[in-house]
């Protein structure tokens with residue numbers, strides 16, 4: 001599979017998709033997360049999370065990460081996106097964050113593409129961030145100084161320590177979909193969703209609920225106070241070429257709903 005991934009990269013078969021992040025109250029888009037995908041026929045039938053794992057093992061994750069950042073730049077030049085204040089989230093692997101020259105490399109890319117770092121949010125998975133061999137605080141702070149915002153992804157899956165959450169300037173946490181998907185049936189999941197929301201609020205960190213699939217989940221989260229949501233209820237990940245139109249459509253239907 002490593003060979004197939006390598007070929008995909010070499011022959012331009014990486015096909016980033018974007019999934020909207022919306023305002024739960026209105027459905028209006030606030031931004032989007034880019035997700036790694038390959039073109040039809042490449043790595044067929046292989047789950048994207050598996051190919052990301054393999055990419056990490058065979059040392060292709062840096063190259064994939066760079067392609068995804070280029071995808072974000074491309075999207076930010078689309079008139080419908082450029083003229084909005086939508087923010088694009090890009091997932092980073094810890095491998096990228098362990099390279100001291102990573103901040104310079106992204107700075108160069110953004111300068112070459114004339115893209116402002118404030119339009120990009122970098123997502124880091126909780127388990128990797130907590131790892132003692134994980135990215136250094138100095139490096140994360142450098143990225144923030146460059147204008148990027150940071151999001152802690154899959155929040156709650158490893159009981160992130162409250163103190164450590166304070167030590168790094170995360171602007172967002174993303175509550176893992178396993179909690180959201182049980183919020184209707186499980187009192188424990190509900191309590192955790194509420195606790196994570198309150199904790200982030202106390203720290204002045206924005207919270208996004210991931211994996212919202214049903215109107216009832218949306219209603220419960222809204223009632224707790226969540227504003228930001230992402231999930232199949234609003235939109236599936238779609239190819240970048242279709243993303244500007246999707247964002248405009250979400251904007252239009254939110255306006256229509258507000259008028260009714």
Ligand code: G
Pocket residue numbers: 034035036047048049052061064065068091092093153237
């Ligand atoms: O859609 P989904 O199955 O793509 O994503 C599966 C997993 O892969 C998620 O945990 C997500 O964070 C990760 N992932 C998706 N795209 C990327 C990417 O571009 N880089 C990295 N490092 N991880 C990604």
Ligand code: G
Pocket residue numbers: 019035091153154174177210211212213230231232233237
């Ligand atoms: O980066 P992260 O681990 O948060 O990746 C998000 C993952 O969640 C991706 O694999 C994406 O395809 C997936 N996803 C997005 N929305 C939904 C949803 O509503 N339900 C489920 N089951 N998965 C979702």
Ligand code: MN
Pocket residue numbers: 033091123153
């Ligand atoms: Mn993510």
